[in-house]
Amino acid sequence: TSTLLLEDVFDLLPQAGTKLAKADACLVEMVDKKEKLIPKSAAGISFSLSEIEEENEKSLGKVVLKGKTPMSIDILQKESILPLWITGQGFKSYLGIPLKIRNECLGVLSFFSSTTKSFSKEEIEILSILGMQAASALENARLYGVTKEALHKEITSSIALYRIEQAVTSKIELDEQINTIIEGCVHATGAEKGSLWLIDDLSGDIVCSTTYPYEDRTGDLRLKMGEGITGLVAREGVFRNIPDLSQEPKFINFFKTELKNQLSIPLVWKKNVIGVINVFNKLNDKFDKEDEKVLNILASQSAMILQSAKLYRELKNAAAALALLYEISKTINEGRNCQEILGLILKKGIEMFGAQNGSIMLVDETSGDMGIRVADGLSEEIIKTTRKKPGDGSIAGWVAEKGEPLLLIGKIADPRFISAPHQGKRAKDVKDAMCAPLKIRNKIIGVINISNQIGHDVFTESDLSYLCTLANEISMVIETARLYEITVQRVSELSTFYVISNALSSVLNLQEVLKQILERVTALIPDTMITINTVDYKANTVQVIAHSEFKAGIKPSEEIILNKGIEDILKATFTSRRPTVFQNAESILEIKPLTGSIGSLETLILLPLIAKEHEVGMLVIMVQRPYLPSKEELRLLTSIAQAAATAMENARLYGAVKKKMEELEGLQDIASQMSLSTNPRDILANSINIANHVIKAELG
Numbered sequence: 001t002s003t004l005l006l007e008d009v010f011d012l013l014p015q016a017g018t019k020l021a022k023a024d025a026c027l028v029e030m031v032d033k034k035e036k037l038i039p040k041s042a043a044g045i046s047f048s049l050s051e052i053e054e055e056n057e058k059s060l061g062k063v064v065l066k067g068k069t070p071m072s073i074d075i076l077q078k079e080s081i082l083p084l085w086i087t088g089q090g091f092k093s094y095l096g097i098p099l100k101i102r103n104e105c106l107g108v109l110s111f112f113s114s115t116t117k118s119f120s121k122e123e124i125e126i127l128s129i130l131g132m133q134a135a136s137a138l139e140n141a142r143l144y145g146v147t148k149e150a151l152h153k154e155i156t157s158s159i160a161l162y163r164i165e166q167a168v169t170s171k172i173e174l175d176e177q178i179n180t181i182i183e184g185c186v187h188a189t190g191a192e193k194g195s196l197w198l199i200d201d202l203s204g205d206i207v208c209s210t211t212y213p214y215e216d217r218t219g220d221l222r223l224k225m226g227e228g229i230t231g232l233v234a235r236e237g238v239f240r241n242i243p244d245l246s247q248e249p250k251f252i253n254f255f256k257t258e259l260k261n262q263l264s265i266p267l268v269w270k271k272n273v274i275g276v277i278n279v280f281n282k283l284n285d286k287f288d289k290e291d292e293k294v295l296n297i298l299a300s301q302s303a304m305i306l307q308s309a310k311l312y313r314e315l316k317n318a319a320a321a322l323a324l325l326y327e328i329s330k331t332i333n334e335g336r337n338c339q340e341i342l343g344l345i346l347k348k349g350i351e352m353f354g355a356q357n358g359s360i361m362l363v364d365e366t367s368g369d370m371g372i373r374v375a376d377g378l379s380e381e382i383i384k385t386t387r388k389k390p391g392d393g394s395i396a397g398w399v400a401e402k403g404e405p406l407l408l409i410g411k412i413a414d415p416r417f418i419s420a421p422h423q424g425k426r427a428k429d430v431k432d433a434m435c436a437p438l439k440i441r442n443k444i445i446g447v448i449n450i451s452n453q454i455g456h457d458v459f460t461e462s463d464l465s466y467l468c469t470l471a472n473e474i475s476m477v478i479e480t481a482r483l484y485e486i487t488v489q490r491v492s493e494l495s496t497f498y499v500i501s502n503a504l505s506s507v508l509n510l511q512e513v514l515k516q517i518l519e520r521v522t523a524l525i526p527d528t529m530i531t532i533n534t535v536d537y538k539a540n541t542v543q544v545i546a547h548s549e550f551k552a553g554i555k556p557s558e559e560i561i562l563n564k565g566i567e568d569i570l571k572a573t574f575t576s577r578r579p580t581v582f583q584n585a586e587s588i589l590e591i592k593p594l595t596g597s598i599g600s601l602e603t604l605i606l607l608p609l610i611a612k613e614h615e616v617g618m619l620v621i622m623v624q625r626p627y628l629p630s631k632e633e634l635r636l637l638t639s640i641a642q643a644a645a646t647a648m649e650n651a652r653l654y655g656a657v658k659k660k661m662e663e664l665e666g667l668q669d670i671a672s673q674m675s676l677s678t679n680p681r682d683i684l685a686n687s688i689n690i691a692n693h694v695i696k697a698e699l700g
Contacts, residue, residue, distance in 0.1 A: 006141040013109070013134050014043035021095065021119075021127055023111040027052070029061045030099075030107035030138070037061050037108065044112070047085035055083035061108035064096035068105050070128055071096045074118045086112070093117040097127050099135035106135050176455075177309050181302045182212045185277055188298060189263065189291045192281035193255060197223075197230055198267075198306070199274055200409055201461050206234045206276065207409060208254065209458075221254055222409075228252040230276050233264040237273045239296070240264045243286040255280070263287040265295045267303040274303060314462045320352040321466045338481030342374045342474065346448070349470050350376055353434075353463055354454045360474065361388065361396055362438070362446035366628060370396060370446060377452075395435055396447045403444055405436040405471075407464045432458040436471040440479045448474060486632075513651045514546035517619070517644045522548050524636070525621060525629075529598065531556050532609075534617040535570055542566070542594070545617070550598075551624075557596040565590030573606045574615050579634050579641075580606040585622075595622060603627045607637055609645035616645040616652075 014026035025044030029037040037059055039049045058081055064071045073094040076082060086094075091112040099107040109131050111119075119127075178196055186194040195211040208221030223231040229250050233240050242262045245251045253259055259280045267275040277299050282291070327348065342360050350358045357377035361370040370388045372378070388394045391401035399406050409432045433451035437444055448471050453459055518530055530548040535541075542560040550556060560566070569590060573580045582588055585595065585604035595601050603626070607619035619641055629637070 005144075006138070009134070009137050009141050010041040013137075014041050017109055017111065017127070017130060017134075018043050020130060021111045021123065023095070023117075024114045025089070025091065025112040027061075027110040027112070028107065028134075029059070029110065031065065031105065037065060040107075045085065046089060052083070052085055055085065058083040060086075060094055061096055061110055064098055064108045064110075065105055068098050068100065070098070070124050072119045072124065075116055090114060093119070095119045095124065095127065097124075097131040099131050099138065101132070101135040101139050106138055109134060177305055178210045179212075179214075181298070181305065182210055182277065185295060185298050185302075186212050186279055188294050189279045189287065190283050190285075191263075191279035191287075192283060193257075193259070194277070194279045195221075195230075195254070196302075197221075197234070197276045197278070199234060200458075203409070206231055207458065209275075211255070223252070229262060229264055230278060233266050233276050234273055237266045237268060239266065239292060241287050241292060261286050263291055263295060265292075265299040267299050267306065269303040269307050274306065277302065310460075314460075317352060317463065317466055321469060338478065338485070339374065341477050341481070345470065345474055345477070346374050346376055349448070349450060349467070352466070353450055353459065355450045356452035356454060358448070358450045359383075360438075360446065360448050361386075362478070363390075363400070363444065366630075370400060373446070390444065395433070396449065399435045399437050399447050400444050403437050403439065403442075405464050405468050406434070407459060407461065408433045408435075409458045434459050434464050434467050436464070436467045438471050438475045438478065440475050445475065445478060509651060511546075513644075513647045517640075517647070518546060518548045521619070521621065521637075521640065524640070525623070525627075525633075527623070527625065529554070529556075529622045529624075531620045531622075532617055533560075533620060535562075535615065537562070537567070542570075542618075554598055555596070557593070560593045560596075563590075563593065566593055569606070570618060573618070574608045574610065577608055577610060579608075579629075579637055581629065581634075582606075583626075583628070594620060598622055598624070600624050605629065605637070607641040609641055609648060611642075611645040611649035614649060616648050619644065 010028060013028050017026040018024070023044075026042065027039060027045060028041045030040050032038050037056060039052045042049065042052070045052070060071070060073070060079075060082075071094075073079065076086065076092055076094055089112075092115055093113040095111040097109040097111075098105050099109055109127070111127070182194045182196045185196075186192070193212060196209050197206045198209050199205070200207050204225060206223050206225065211221075225231055226235045229240055229242065229248065229252075232250060240262070241264075242248050242251070245253075245259050245262055248262075251259075251262070261282055262278060262280050263282075264276055264278045266273045267277060277295065279287070279291075279295065327344070346358050346360055350356075357375075359372050359375040359378060362373045363370050368389060370390070372383045372386050375383050388396045388400070390397055395406065395408070430451050432453055433449065435447055435449050438446040438448060448467065450459075450467060514532055517532060521530055522528060528548070529550050531544050532546040534543045534545055536543065540562045542562060544556050544558050544560070547556045562570075569580065582591060582604040584602065585591060586601040588604075591604060595604065601622055601624055603621075603623040605621040605623075607621070609616040609619055621637075
């Protein structure tokens with residue numbers, strides 16, 4: 001009775017009993033919750049307690065327990081059924097003393113003798129007194145243990161509650177608060193593991209926000225309402241205490257280790273279930289009513305904290321969004337270029353949402369593809385190679401096609417996205433993502449992507465709303481930049497056209513005009529080879545009348561014989577009065593005569609030279625690198641071609657007029673000589689000269 005520790009009582013009792021009874025062995029058995037006798041300690045017995053428990057059905061203590069009075073057997077060999085450990089050790093006599101307190105039998109104290117012995121009445125009375133004292137000591141130790149455990153649980157739960165309440169007023173982020181909550185719940189209930197799940201407002205699924213320990217989680221932690229024990233608790237809003245998970249058909253194990261029992265409590269805020277707290281593997285026991293009470297209190301506090309944190313985050317994001325919009329407006333007013341502004345918007349947006357990756361993709365008006373214009377957190381290879389089309393089965397393609405924003409949490413393998421950019425090797429690296437369309441007057445010009453929020457938290461519907469606001473600002477920036485670039489481009493075009501047309505109009509010599517055309521076009525499109533050609537359909541030829549410098553080993557053909565393919569192409573170009581552009585020109589057989597000996601030709605541009613409905617010639621531009629002229633470049637080239645055609649025609653007319661003037665001047669000189677001469681021979685010679693001039697002029 002000098003100790004309050006149950007283990008000490010079990011250790012001392014069989015040793016003291018053996019000496020007092022002058023026996024060879026003593027066994028202490030206690031009644032468990034199922035009214036079954038369980039061996040707790042022994043002295044003088046060579047068999048283990050587990051071996052003794054295996055033959056529980058043959059235990060002599062069961063008879064003592066039933067009768068609640070001492071039982072003595074002088075000769076054990078007379079008993080028909082005995083446990084193997086009794087016969088194996090050769091015990092001859094037996095005495096069983098019930099451990100009673102307040103008429104309740106807690107267990108049995110059994111004594112064994114290796115010789116035949118008859119226990120006297122006095123010995124039985126003394127040992128009965130020992131049994132009562134032992135029962136009292138065992139009960140006191142049990143009550144002490146229960147009290148100590150309850151006090152420990154009370155202290156632990158109070159500490160956990162205090163830490164959770166502190167989280168409300170602290171500045172730690174939501175994911176840190178969630179970790180504090182689940183760790184406190186695990187410790188307060190004496191559990192080994194735990195998990196905290198929150199309902200996703202967008203999908204209605206219940207998503208695991210964290211586990212304790214975090215490293216022990218595995219799999220995609222997302223459930224439908226009613227799926228598994230957690231989904232069932234979330235749907236019904238009622239706690240579940242499951243003592244044996246191996247017998248529970250709805251149980252789903254997301255941990256890497258075995259789970260034995262589970263206590264699940266719903267997180268309720270204003271009568272709405274917002275999540276579930278689970279604790280697993282009660283150490284050395286099963287979860288009881290006290291655990292249910294403690295976890296229920298912690299769950300109530302946790303629900304309030306989580307809602308407060310959610311509201312705080314929304315307000316924080318709203319403030320960050322306003323600050324970002326102000327900074328964007330300030331940057332635009334500073335006159336920075338579009339690329340700089342988009343980079344700033346993306347960087348600040350990623351910071352605002354606490355994300356790891358992001359990109360802005362814009363539609364190429366020529367090809368219709370979407371490429372990454374600016375990115376953060378992505379490799380150079382991904383930035384260069386990523387190309388998407390609206391409706392191509394990717395996430396960005398889906399958003400561009402539908403014109404609707406998208407929030408993905410653990411849904412990267414959604415069947416809507418057959419070739420999502422996060423599938424394959426990158427799928428396991430993406431836990432959540434947002435994508436919003438960029439629109440200008442209901443026209444999709446691109447998308448903005450944000451993915452992987454830092455920590456265990458995930459994007460919300462509120463985050464998606466702010467992203468849409470950000471997308472609107474990006475669209476305005478792009479449109480403003482586009483209009484500005486168009487204005488600058490048009491001014492540049494007009495300036496270039498003015499310089500070229502002024503240079504061409506100031507020259508009347510055809511060869512000088514051709515030289516000016518070649519120089520101006522080469523300056524506009526560097527690293528090209530250019531020819532100026534005239535077409536003679538009657539002679540069935542194309543004449544090269546001028547060309548730029550060609551690369552070493554390459555010479556243009558001076559005369560090209562027209563075939564049906566070339567003739568059709570030239571006539572179509574003259575008829576349309578627009579440039580004709582050929583990509584992969586080397587593989588097009590019809591235009592091969594025009595390119596001559598030029599190898600590896602990528603791009604061929606034909607510009608019709610037409611002046612006053614007169615087909616002056618054809619300007620041919622050849623490029624040995626991939627080159628796709630923009631609409632602005634084609635418009636400027638068309639204007640240059642028109643000016644060049646006019647200059648060529650003017651130079652031609654000037655040459656013809658100059659020639660006529662020279663002829664008239666020759667005739668005038670001859671007529672003057674005739675008027676001054678009286679010699680018939682001279683007059684006849686001058687008449688012949690005049691006739692020659694006239695005939696030559698008529699014959700050209």
